[in-house]
Structures are given as structure tokens and as C-alpha cells.
Amino acid sequence: MSFIVVLGSINVDFFIRVEALPKPNETIMGHDTAVAMGGKGLNQAVAAARSGVETRMIGAVGSDNFGVMARDFLTARGVDDTHVVALDEVGTGMANILVAPDGQNMIVVSSAANARLTPGHAEQNQYLIEGAGALVVQLETPLETLKTALEIATAAGVKTILNPAPVDPGVFDLLPLCEVVTPNETELAKLTGIDGQDDDSLMTAMQTLRAHGAETVIVTLGDKGCAGLIDGELVRLPAFKVDAVDAVGAGDVFNGALAARLVLGDDYVSAMRYASAASAISVTRYSADAAPDRAEVEAFLAHRG
Template sequence: MTNKVVVLGSLNVDTTLHIAQMPKPGETINAQSKTNSAGGKGANQAVAAARSHAQTSFIGQVGRDSAGDFMMKALKQDHINTDHVKVTTEQGTGSAVILLDEAGQNSIMVYGGANQAMTTAVAVDSEPLIGSADVLISEFETPQAVTLAAFKIAKQHGAMTILNPAPAAKLIDGLAEVTDLIVPNETESATLTGIPVTDTASMDQNASQFASMGIQNVIITVGDRGAYYHTATASGFVPAFKVKAKDTTAAGDTFIGAFSSKINPDLANVAAALVYAQQASSITVQRMGALPSIPTTEEIEKVYG
């Protein structure tokens, strides 16, 4: 059985500048090369879910421009349902500039554009789609008000809601109460809870703080170390697979999308789903680009059996 996954999120055309090392303030450096690819946290997560055989649909917005056409084509290539991707003439399609150094680390600057111009009407118009989903994922590259409206609809229909609070921002009122699972990295988690993530004890404290906010289930990703999880029935840590990273862009998104394809609604298989998600993201970081780097189930099985 494969999950029906709906992603409410961002669609960005990524421009990656390949550099030797990050520039210092005020410094001008030469880029070694430049590449363009489809991206955005929402698109990355949807493609990761689709390549892991989830029946995937997208809720989002692009501009009426060539970049928007490019993003729609990219989603359709992975057989993602785009019936609920709106086209606006008010804003251009979202974009991102990524600085990628030789160590594989990146800095990202995002222009929201059509993503940030989304309104709650997008969620309301998508109620039939959301109602048919097993899992609804959203991030913070689109307005939180739209996510809140969509999550409320999801809860009315019994769909599981997964929130990726990235880029980190304070949750608006009501959003925690309709979030089944929150998946921040250690920096985002600390921003939301005020508790630095340094060890297992501090992760437990973060989970307790999220519970007090109304979110009972937490996964905290800690880069190449792995992922911590805490649910109503279990907690633990799943280590990452050791690989040499070329490009960490989309690693976290691959993790969430792959995870969403495998997770049971009751979270009973959370540890196994996390292992699979770690396998997927370990392959992503060994490749260049966002969407092009995301592996299929077949590629994951070929590497990890």
C-alpha cells in the first residue's frame, strides 16, 4: 500500500553558484560555474514522495512566466498531480540563489514571489484533494495562514499533517493544535522552543516543549548525525548513513518526502520509515542540484538492499 501524499508548498527555480568557499562580508569572489534546476522545499518534498511511489499531488502557485511553465513541467515529469497549482499574474514564480562551496555546504537566498502571494482560498478550493489524502505536508516558504487553513481541513477528514517549519519562524496561533508531526532541524527546533539542541537530553526537552505547544510527535534532524524522534509511544535516535557529501541542497526535503511515503497514520513504523528516509537523503547529498539529486525507491534499494 502506498500513501496518498499532498504537499502544500513552494515552487522555485534554483540558480546555484559553485564557489570555492563562502565569501566574507564585503568580499567579491568569482563563481566557478552556474547551474539552474527546479526546486523549492515543496517541490523537492513532493518529488521525493513521488519517487518513493507515493501517489502525490501538489497545492501551490506559480507566476504566468517561463519559470512557472518550467516548474509545472518538472512536477508532471514525476507524475505529480498539478490540478491544484494556481497561476497568478500578480507575482513572478519563486526563485532561489544557492551558494555552494567545495565542502558541499550551502547558503540559500529565497525570493518568495507567487509562493508568498498564496491566500487561504487556495486551501479551501483544494478541500476535495486534501480530504482524500493520507498525509498533508507543508513548510514555511508559503504563508502560515494557508497552511493553517489546509491543516484544519485535513484534520476534519482524518489526514495526517506534517509541518516542516523551515525557514524557522514562530508558529501562528492555532497551527500547533492541528499539526500531528513537526519535523525541524536542530536550528529550527531551537528557534521554536528556545532550547539549544546539543544532546539527547536537550532533544527530549525540545519534544516536551513542543508537546506543551500542542504537538505530540516530533522528529528533529541533525544533519549527518541522524534523526531524533519522539511520539506518544516511542522515542529514539536513528543514525545517518556515512557518505561524502557533494551538495546538501534538498537533503532535508528528500528526508521528509521519502518518510511521508512510508509512514503509517498511527506512526507505529516511525523508526523503519526514518531509516528509509535517511537512506534516501544519503543518496541526495552525493549528487548535485535539488530535484535532479532525489533518488527513486529502486535506486535506494540498489544501494541499501
Template sequence: MKKVVVVGSLNIDLTIKVDRMPKEGETIHGHDFLINTGGKGGNQAVASVKSCAETVLIASVGGDAFGNQIIESLKGYGISTDSIQLQKQDYTGSAMIICSDDDNRIILNPGANFSLDFDFVREKLDKIADKEDLFITQFENDFDTTLKVLEYAKTIGMKTILNPAPAKVIPDEFFKYIDILVLNQSECEVLTGIYPKTPEECESLGKAIRGKGTENVIITLGKVGSVTITPEEVIKMRAYKVDTVDSTAAGDSFIGALAAKLAFGDHLEEALEYATKVSAVTVTRKGAQIAIPTTEEVTEFFK
């Protein structure tokens, strides 16, 4: 079995539900306020470890109470905090999440996430990473640093997974360092100029993205499912119909679970099927990391 190594963000999520989004200059009442540990890096690592994969998280927190809260939470999930960089001069990253109509809008304050140092990450990777280990990263840390880390991970033989969120244009020369690119419709629009609405559109756009050098492209379509374009085949995966409570960590749980199954040696289609189930269970619960199910809970849910 291979390890899953996540380099990414850690945030405190401040979530509130509203019946509708406020208009400009308007104040409205919300409900179901929740303070929760999150951040894409943290979420994906928790999803991986809850799917029983050996998981290492390389990240950064500030020297405040939120940073301590996140550290203790990660330990509770069984994730080593030896590779967490403490930035005493910064605040811990935070996310303001507004949920309405089974969807969410998120405002990020990067804080210590933007202070994660390339040399620190490289040193940790040199100590813990083996060839063919799964590597995951996103764009909630400093953009240039993330691209350098992605390139380095690929150079030392890791299997790289990039989730380009928040959406940014990826320089063409970096696509060759991405083994699996996982993006949603909005992120696909930023990369291609087209917002895909159907599996057929995803297939066409995925092939175009693959032409830039990425081996595999996975485009998620929310309640519709996902489309995966590989060198050999196109895999169309239907989403499961569930009662959505909170979609905050849906994508992150999918990616972490996918990586975990690949680390166990599962075929890509099998890993996609399992990740789709994990994401489905996640949206039936409130919060981010606390909402992500274990392997046993997934099995029980789909009995």
C-alpha cells in the same frame, strides 16, 4: 494505501559553489553553477512520488518562463499539475543557493508562492483528500495562509506533517494541529531558544515541544542523524556516512520519503530508516529535485 498531499512552494533554484563565503563588499569566483527546479513543496512532492506514493501537489507559480519550466518538470516526474495555481501578475518563486564546505546558505524570493490562496487550497483538498491521507506543508508560502491550511487539513481528518522552514515561531494554539513536526537544529532554536547539539538535547527539547500539543517531534542533526520523540518512545536514528556533494534538498527528501512510507502503512521507525537512506543518497548528487533518488536507486546504493 493513503495519498500524500503537499501544499507548498515551487521555486527555480540558482545554485553556485564557492570555496569560501565572500566577506562584506567582496567579489569572489564561484563554480558549478546550476539552474534547477526546487522549492520545499516541490522537493517534498518529488521525493514522495519517487518513493512510489500517490502524490498531489497544491502550489502556485508565476506567469513567466520559470513557471512553465517548473510545470513541465513536475509532469516529467509524474505529478499532476491540475492543482497548481497560475498567478499571471507575479514572478515564479526563486532561491539563490550558495554552497560551501558541504553546507549551503539560501536566499528566497517568494514571488507567486505568497499568492497561493486559502480558498483555492481548501477547494482542492475537499476534492482530493480522504481521511488519514498524509498532508505536508512548510513556511515558504504566506505564513497566515499556511497556518489556516494546516488547521483545515487536520479538521478534515488528514495526518499532518509540518516542516517549519524558513524558521518562524508557531503560535501555541496551532501545535494541536500538527501530528508530526519535522525540524532541524536552527528551526528548533527559533521554537525553543536552544540550538541542540546532541541527541540528548534533542530528546529534552522534543519532549518540551510535544507538551504544547504536537503528537510527534522529529529533530534532524545533519551528519549525526535524527531524534524522534513520540508518545510511546524515543527513536534515535544514525545518519549514513557518505561523500557529500550538495546538501540542498537533504531535509526535503527526508520528509517526502517519510510521508510516502507512512502512506504505505509502514511503522514510523521503518519510515525513518528509509527516509534517512533517501537523504543520504540525495546529498551525494548535485541539485534539488534531480538529486532525489527513486526507491530502486536507494536499494541499489545500499546493497
């Protein structure tokens, strides 16, 4: 079985739970503070590993205690951190996260070491990327680094999966190198200027990304499920109904699980269904470290029919 390479961000997350998200210039009181490891890259790597696929990460942390914590976190969850570098004179990336009772959240990220991940780091790991079943990237590390990694993967025939978050207009230069692109509904609207609220507009928005080079587009739609533009056809899957308590990292769980199932040989619709189930389970748990393992997802799907 092939392995997955995730090139992406590693953060330490500081959580504060609030009764309601603040308005501009508003000071509010929070409770139940917590510290956890996060970053889209780390979250997606953990989700992929927990879905039963060997996962290796390329990333950067600072030469600080948080960097040590992050690497220990990855290895404890089955992710190979051999290719994560510790950089001097810069800290590990950080995120401040506010979470409301309904699971809605606000997040502010400081890139720190993630911004120092260079094309050279991708080139140093060329052999690793070329041997992978899939390369997964996001937009919390420099675009030029992502482009180098995607070029290496594309030249070697490796499946490339891009989660275009947070949105950066420069992503359009990467789309011709991407076999699968996975925005959420907000990111899709920002990238295309189309709201995607009905089938026709959703199809048009996804076709816009395809016209810029993406081969397959899969969109997460929150409580409306997910949709894919697969071989030119629109496929919609409804969301699994669960009692959500924390939506932080749900999209990352979807992406990691999707990548794992594609590497395991699932077709797109089957992979989307598995990823939707994994994401649904994750929102019933507090913190970004909520990705379920393969046995949990399979039991969930068996129960739901």
C-alpha cells in the same frame, strides 16, 4: 493506496558553486552556474513521488516561463500539478544558492507567487485534502493558508506533517493541527531556545514542541543522523556514511520520503530509516533535484544491512 498532498512553495533555483562561502560584505568569484527547479514544497513532492506514492501538489507560480518550467518539471517526475495555479502580475518564486565544495550552502529566497497562495486556494481544494493519506506543508507559503489546509485535513482525519522551515514564530499556532513536526537541529534550537546537543536537551526541546500541540517530533541532525520523540520516547538513528558533495535539498528529500513511507504503512522508526537513506543518497548528487527513487533506496538499505 492513499495519495499525498503537498501544499507548498515552488521556486526556480539559481546555483553558483564557490570555493568557500562568503563572509559579510565579501565579493567572491564563483563557477559552474546552473538553473534548476526547487522550493521546499516542490522538492518534497518530488521526493514523495519518487518514493512510490501518488503525489499531488497545491501551489502557485507566476504566469511566466519559469512557471511553465516548474509545472513541466513536476509532471515529468510523477507529481500531479493540476492544482498548481498560475497567477498574473507576479513572478515565480526564486532562490539564489551558493554551494561550497563540502556541500555546505547559503540560500536567499524571494517568495513571489508563493506569497500569494491564499486560504481560498486551500478551500478550493478541500475535497482533495480530505481524500489524502497525508498533507505535507512547510513555511514558505503564508501561515494563514497553511492553517486553513491543516484545519481541513485534521477535521477529516488526514495525517498532517509540518516541516517548520524556514523558522517563523507563528508556527506555534499550527502545532495543535500537526500530527508530525520535522525541524532540523538548527530550526529546533531557534524554535525552543534549546541547543539539543545531548540527549537530555534534545528531549527537552522536542518535548517543548509537543507541549505546544505537536503529537510526534522528528528532528534531522545532519551527520549525526535523526531523532524522534515517538510516544514520549526518544529514538535516535545514526547517519549513513557517504561522500557528500551537495547538501541542498537533503532535508526536503527526508521529509518527502518520510511522508511516503508513513502513508505506505511504515512505523515511525522504519520510515525514519528509509528517509535517512534517501537523504544520504541525495547528498552524493549535485543540485536540489537529487531525490532517489524507491528501488535505489531499497538497494542502498539492503547493501548497508
